[in-house]
Amino acid sequence: MTDTDVTTEVTAEADPTAEEQGSALDTEASDAERLAADGTEAEAEDTDQAHAEADQDGDTFPRAYVEKLRSQNARYRERAKAADAYGRRLHAELVRATGRLADPSDLEFDEDHLDDPDALAAAIDDLLGRKPHLASRRPLGDIGQGARGNGTE
Incomplete structure (x- = not known):
């Protein structure tokens, strides 16, 4: 029981x-x-x-509406690609403006560098610490050639 x-x-x-x-x-x-x-x-x-009826009558939308949504999403994807390209160009120019790297493309793109100049400087310092040969080269001092103003004509 x-x-x-x-x-x-x-x-x-x-x-x-x-x-x-x-x-x-x-x-x-x-x-x-x-x-x-x-x-x-x-x-x-x-x-x-x-x-079968649910498949036919389920959550379906008119063709024009779907095409409108697809074209709208395509425009947003194009805008996002353009924004990404502009961000990369801006990053390269910010790195070039520092004058510390011979080639600005040596520093990998990071969105944080666009908003924070200190993060950009720290990333450049880190890169140059690991790979000092990437630093820009500038001749310094008197290299001993060329016309001199001290002599007689």
Whole structure:
């Protein structure tokens, strides 16, 4: 005997109408089981038809609306590509403006460098610390050639 059987017997002893209600519920459950067994094939066909209709009538939109959304998204993608290209050009010019690197493309692009000059300077310092040969070269001092203003003509 399970706990539910015990509960049913206790309830039936206390209230004789509960037994009648319990048997009525059992009858309804068995009727539902028989209908489910008989209608399994019919339900499967109904379900297939419902899925087919849902595929046709589901969340579909008019063709013009979809084309409008696609063209709008294409414009946004083009703008994003252009913004990325402008950001890369700006980064190269900011690096060139420091004058510390011979080739500004030696420093990898990073969006943080566009907003924070200290981050840009730190990145250049780090790069030059690892690869000093990338520094810009400038001749310094008197190289000993060329016309001199001290001599006689």
